[in-house]
Amino acid sequence: MKLTRLAAVGLAGSAALIMASSAFAADYTLSVNTALSTSDPLYKGLEAFVENVDKRTNGALEVKLFPNSQLGPDEDVLEQARVGAPVAVVVDGGRLAVFENEFGILGAPYLASGYDGIRKVVTSDLFETWVQKLRAASGHQVLSFNWWQGERHLLTNKPVTKPADLDGLALRTPGAPVWTETVKAMGGVPTPMPFADVYSGLQLNTIDGTEVQLPAVIGANLQEVISHITKTGHINLITGLVTSAIWFDSLPEDLQVALREEALKAGDIASYGTRDALAKIEEDLKASGVTVSEIDLTPFVEATEGVYETLGYTELRKQVNEMLGQ
Known part of the structure; x- marks a missing residue:
């Protein structure tokens, strides 16, 4: 059947529109997964990253955000990046x-x-050697590692003033050895589980508490299921934006440079935003009925000192301390 002149013009017009829209599509797309909610102050840094990469690359590289672990647990996404x-x-x-x-x-x-x-550490020449070792070992590319989420504190339903108060308490923590050994050294029973399960775990008493930074408390509404926050600040939570080395190497060199530079800038936006938000978050937590306590940290510092030796970090810690002038 022959097309009428009008139909032919219409099809040609549609094809032109499709071609035009394709011309404006990004050449490359990066999907970023995070366990954080959109209300977390760090998320504003990710939004700035999306906007600034788009501007810097004239739309050639599009960054898409997936909060609340929409792409799956961090470990799963790391495995996807490896391949x-x-x-x-x-x-x-x-x-x-x-x-x-x-x-x-x-x-x-x-x-x-x-x-x-901690920023001095993750922007140092020493840290960059770790970045290159990671590429060789696992196929991951660090874009930047200056995404600070705050210091982690203890969340419980009873007062805590010393390590002995944690004796026998099942405390949720990520499963990495550095986390579990720290919780164990502080006196608790490390209980790894996905962060998304912490609320129900506390609600159902399958765990007795957790350790987490203040923005994440609000983001996950944990103030509804705990009564006490003890400001131990035992871990200074610095995180990084990590992607696939294979994918990264497929980018033109100018996009590689843009991606790393903009990730560093956005990490500062996120981190200083987090720092500036902490006082208000603490006020909101107190207003919700949570007791937030400052304590003498000396017993916790002393209790966790052996973690470095246990994990084989004694010499590396000396290098880091020299860098920090400690």
């Missing part, structure tokens, strides 16, 4: 330590103070 998938994940050093051991020290107890302290 070349165009995915990235906001992840802590403990989870990367299974591929390259040095990363684990970033989650070790009382390593550095606040964001400015």
Whole structure:
């Protein structure tokens, strides 16, 4: 059957529209997974990353965000990245330590103070050697590792002032050795589970508490199922934006440079935003009825000192301390 002139014109017009829309599609797409909710102050840094990468690359590289672990647990996304998938994940050093051991020290107890302290570590020449080792060991590419989520504290339903108060308490923590050894050293029973399950775990008493940074408390509404927050600050939670080395290497060099530079800038936006939000978050938690306590940290610092030796980080800690002037 022959097309009428009008139909032919219509089809040609549709084809032109399709071709035009395709011309504006990004050449590359990166899907970023995070366990954080959109209300977390760190998420604003991710949104800035999306916008700034789009501007910097003139739309050639599109970044898509997937909060609340929509792409799956961090470990699953890391495995996808290993085989070349165009995915990235906001992840802590403990989870990367299974591929390259040095990363684990970033989650070790009382390593550095606040964001400015830990930032010196993750932007150093020493850290960049770890980045290259990770690429070789697992096929992961660090875009930047300056995504600070705050210091982690203890969440329980009873007062805690010393390590002995944690005796026998099942405390949720990520499963990486640096986390479990820290909780064990503080006196608790480390209980690994996905963060998404923490609320129900506390509600059903399958765990007695958890340790987490303040923004995540609000993001997961944990103030509804715990009564006490003890500000131990035992882990200075620094995380990184990690993607596939295979995918990263497939990018033109200018996009590789843009991606790493914009990730570093966005990490600062996220981290300083987090720092500025902490006081208000603490006020909101107190207003909700949670008791937030400052304590003498000395017993916890002393109790966790042996974690470095247990995990083989004694010499590496000396290098980090020299860098920090400690």
